Amino acid sequence: DTAVSQTPKYLVTQMGNDKSIKCEQNLGHDTMYWYKQDSKKFLKIMFSYNNKELIINETVPNRFSPKSPDKAHLNLHINSLELGDSAVYFCASSPSEMAGGYEQYFGPGTRLTVT
């Protein structure tokens, strides 16, 4: 009964390739996020979707394209991968403010290594 799941857990690929990461949550939350965590553990928000609508789009290269087919799923597609894209990518979801106040539930992460 995993709350937020991501696939794959590990992704090793070469520069220039295109890859996707998938995320699913079974918590019934309306809002989902993508975060990037670098090697120093700094956490940076990339995107946020609320009920399939893009709400937050931080300064992220156009090579990154999120897609939310429904409110339980949020995928991340990355084109033309670069060395600097190597990081751990986390998906998260959160309930509405009415449900308690925006705490986030994180997936286990996808460790992306670009060679």
Next chain:
Amino acid sequence: AQSVTQLGSHVSVSEGALVLLRCNYSSSVPPYLFWYVQYPNQGLQLLLKYTTGATLVKGINGFEAEFKKSETSFHLTKPSAHMSDAAEYFCAVSSRYTNAGKSTFGDGTTLTVKP
């Protein structure tokens, strides 16, 4: 705009000693405050949160934090450290006025527990 400063990127304590991880925030509106813990190779997990009401908040694993508006602080404490507490800890701030519940995370504090 909101921001979080975690004082001390690394904290080391002996097993059984008091754990104190410091977090100061900046927010122009009433904040929601969170502490998350990240164990190695895992996603972030909510430890505790403050939204409204009682300023002393108790969380999981014996941790607690006190919201001090006058000091703009939300420090995390635990009376007696266990070896299993060794992890990365993140403080985060949000509010009911924040776009899609976006949380701003601190840079993290690595807690080491010595036997």
